[in-house]
Amino acid sequence: MTDNSEHTPAERLTEHLAHARWFGGKGRPFHVSGVRRAGDLRGTGSDDDPFVAIELVEVTYTDAEADAEADAAADGEGATELYQVPVACYRDRQERLDHAFVGWWEVPGLPPAADDPESTEHGWAHVYDAAHDRVAMRAWLAAFERARDNAVDASSSLVFHRLPGHELDVTAKGSLFSGEQSNSSVMFGEDALMKIFRKVTPGVNPDVQVHDVLTRAGSDHVAALYGWLDVVDETSDAVIQLAMLQQFLRTASDGWDLAQASVRNLFAEADLHADEVGGDFAGESARLGVALAETHAVLADHFPVELRRGDDVRALADSMHRRLDAALEVVADLAPYADGLRARFDRVAELDEVPVQRVHGDLHLGQTLRTTRGWKIVDFEGEPAKPLHERLVPDTVWRDVAGMLRSFDYAPRVVARTLEAPDEAIAEQRGYRAEEWAAHNRRAFLSAYAGRDLTPEEDALLTAYVADKAVYETVYETRNRPGWVGIPLAAIARIGAR
Secondary structure, X not given: OOOOOOOOHHHXXXXXXXXXXXXXXXXXXXXXXXXXXXXXXXXXOOOOOOEXXXXXXXXXXXXXXXXXXXXXXXXXXXXXXXXXEEEEEEOOOOHHHHHHEEEEEEOOOOOOOOOOOOOOOOOEEEEEEHHHOHHHHHHHHHHHHHHOOOOOOOOOOEEEEEXXXXXXXXOOOEEEEOOOOOOEEEEEOOOEEEEEOOEEOOEOOHHHHHHHXXXXXXXXXXXXXXXXXXXXXXXXXXXXEEEEEEEOOOOOEEHHHHHHHHHHHHHHOOOOOOOOOOOOOHHHHHHHHHHHHHHHHHHHHHOOOEEEEOHHHHHHHHHHHHHHHHHHOOOHHHHHHHHHHHHHXXXXXXXXXXXXXXXXXXXXXXXXXXXOOEEEEOOOOOOOOOOHHHHOOOEOHHHHHHHHHHHHHHHHHHHHHHOOOOOHHHHHHHHHHHHHHHHHHHHHHHHHHHOOOOOHHHHHHHHHHHHHHHHHHHHHHHHHOHHHOHHHHHHHHHHHOO
C-alpha cells in the first residue's frame, strides 16, 4: 500500500476502477467525473465495525466511441456510466485488506474517533472496497435481517427489501466469490449469496424483477430471492437497484463445466458414440430444455405477452441485417456467407406475427447450474453491453433457445482446442466427434424444450437467431481470440447449407 494523501478521491477511484475485474471500460480513456453518496450502513452495532458507505461513481469516456454514444453532446463530454463502489473506512490501516485498498482521504459522515467523541471533523480514513471485507459485509446481512421486520432506517436513503419465508443466518461469514466478472458476489456461509451490481442504471434491474416474480410463483428453476437493496437516485429521481440477496446453491455444478466434462469423456473413448459413453450429456440437455420451457411459461403468465406485426417484425429482421453489416467490416471471412445469412433474416421479415415476452436475454450453459434438485437458471440481467431500457424490452423465446444451441456447439470445440492432438488424424477425429456431441445435445435440448416439431415460422425465427448469434460470435472471437473464429464460422456455413 502506498501513501496517496495528495490524490483526490476521484483520482484514486479512477485508478481503482481501471484495475477492477468488473469494470466494463477497460482499454478506453476515461476519468471519474463525479462521486456521490448513495447512503451508508449503520453496521451491526459492534465497536469494531468500519464506517460502511456506498458511493456511486460516475465515469466519463473521452474516446471516439464515447462521442458517438453521446450523440455529439453539446458539452463535448462523451458518454458516461455509473458504477457502485461500496467502501469500508477505517481510521487505522487494515493489512488484511491491502489488496482491496482504494485510497486515503477525508470521509464525509465518518463518526468521530473514540478518543475524541466531541470532534465535528469528518476525519481521514483508509478506504477499502467493502466487498473484500468480511467485517463490512456483516452490515449488509444485518440490514437485510432488520428489513424482515419492516424496520426502515429513516436516517439512510438506502432501502432494504425482504421476501417472506427464509430466516437468515446472521452469524454467517461473508466471502467474496472470485469468479465473477461484471458484478461482485459475496457468499454468506452456506446460507445466502449477495450479488452487488457494479455497473448500475436508474430503473428496475431485470435480475431482481424476474427473480422476484419467479420466486413468488414458486419456480423450481431459479435460486430463491430473499431480498434486494435500492436507493432513489437524487439526480434522476428514479430507483437504482444496488444488490440482491438470494439462495446459495451449495451443491450446484456449473452447466458449462459439466458439458465439457462430458466431452472429455467422449474424447477418451475412441470407439464409442456420444450416446454410448458413460458421460452422455443428452439426458441433462433434455432436462435443461424442460426447465427453460417451464421458466418461459411462468414468465408468460406474469409479464405481458405481445404480438409484433408488420413494421415491428421487419424492424427485427433489419436489426439482424445491421449487425451483419457491422460484422462484415470486422470479419472478412464472413463475406462468402453474407447472402445466405441475409436470406435467413429476410424470412423473418416475411412473418405475419412474432410473439414476444420477457425472456432471459443472454442464455448459455454458463448461466445454468445443476443441483441435486434439478437445473437452475441464473443471471436474468440480459446482455450486459445493452442499455437497461433495451434489456427490459420483450423478446421472442427463440433468442434464449438459440443462445443455448450455440453454447452446445461451443462446448466440444473448446475442449478440442484445449487438448493437444498428437497427430492430424486425431485432430480430425476429435472434430468429427465434437460435431457429433454438439448435434446430439442440440437435438435433445430442442426436442425437450418444444415437446413437438417446430412450425415453419418457429424454425425461421430460431434459424435466424442462431445465425445472428453466430455473427456476433465471429466479431467477438476476431477481436479477442482469433484462433477460435472458426467455431462460429463453421456454424454459419452449416446454416447456409440448409
